[in-house]
Amino acid sequence: MRKNFSEVKFIGIILAVLYAISFLSYLQTANVPGLQEKSIVPTILFGVLFLGSIATALYKEWGRILLIVGNILVGGYLIGLYSQSSDFVPISYIYMSLIIVLFFTQSKTRIHFISPKKQKWQSVLIIDDEEMLIKTIRPTLIQQGYSVLTAQTGEEGITIAKRQKPDLILLDVILPGIKGREVCRRLKENELTRDIPVVFLTAKGTDDDIRAEMEVGGTSHLTKPVASRALISTVENILSKKTETPKQWKSVLVVDDDETLQKTVRAILLDNGYAVLTASTGESGIEIAKKQKPNLVLLDVILPKMKGREVCRNLKEDEETKNIPVIFLTAKDSADDKKAELEAGAITHLTKPVNAKELLATIEQTLKINT
DSSP: OOOOOOHHHHHHHHHHHHHHHHHHHHHTOOSSTTTTTTTHHHHHHHHHHHHHHHHHHTTOHHHHHHHHHHHHHHHHHHHHHHTTOOSOOOHHHHHHHHHHHHHHOHHHHGGGTSOGGGTTOOEEEEEOSOHHHHHHHHHHHHHTTOEEEEESSHHHHHHHHHHHOOSEEEEESSOSSSOHHHHHHHHHHSTTTTTSOEEEEESOOOHHHHHHHHHTTOOEEEESSOOHHHHHHHHHHHHHGGGSOGGGOOEEEEEOSOHHHHHHHHHHHHHTTOEEEEESSHHHHHHHHHHHOOSEEEEESSOSSSOHHHHHHHHHHSTTTTTSOEEEEESOOOHHHHHHHHHHTOSEEEESSOOHHHHHHHHHHHHHHHO
16 A cells, blocks of 8 residues: 555645745745735735645645635736836745645546556545544545545435545435435446445444445445545455456455454455455355355354354355355364264365464465356
8 A cells, every 4th residue: 555645735735835925925026016015914914825835734724715816816916016117026925826826636636646546547536424424434534545535415325426436435324305225226327426435434334234234226325424444445446357357356245243354354354356245144144145146255264153064064055155265264263073064065264363474375266266
């Protein structure tokens, strides 16, 4: 993953320095009629521009507005001031004019700051009525080189999705008016938006919730409060699939009632390009496997109610799921346990606590053999 670096912050800081230097240079100017008498005007205008620069560096939308308005006012002021003078237009005004161009053509200037993978400037639409969440997620995405669109209602989100055709949608489950799942269903029924991947934002992460989201066409989900690392990993992994062939798209279903292990394994898999489904019971694991057809199942041996080996036998007896490879996750490593797991239909097993390198190597080898 590339370093966290933002051209917006870079330009904002440089601008603040340039405007400060430019203002100081104006204070030294004495040969322009009326400048000294009207020094209060450039003082105010440069203050506005300086404040706008700092705000822009901090990802404040109003900072750009101040920059644009301030540049227009300063430009008008300087043109009037210098129209009666034979002096050339000062270099500080050139700075200001150049910055307007920079901010209106960011897609062109981004190639100097962002890796080639991001030069296409992929767009993400956030549909959420929670303003604080948008303010948190938006700068994170911008900092990673994404263009961000926002909507606070389902109706508005659908309209923007049809017009702008974003590369990905982050969709809140609970919205005023049309709820998130209905929004997703409508997007998937429309030819203009059906291929846009949808990631649900939810305060709940139960098996029933995940299942309901997948049924309406959701690609993945993130639990609130959204962690920056999980957000970026999920967005990057989903969008990277657009440039891959279908054979390269791999999904893994993790069936385990240990929430800590589930989160650990999920993070490892997301960071390495896998789509991840999760279930906390054997029954929900079987249901998700039938509906979503994952490429591989990671299955805990000890589960509430239906145990792991019984789940595996069920999967292997069903025509829809019998070819999905199963890897057991177990705290035991005896010969009898291994034999019982293989008899149930598993390919192999991993011993808890799961080692990241061993996990990835085992999954890769299993998928290579079974696809």
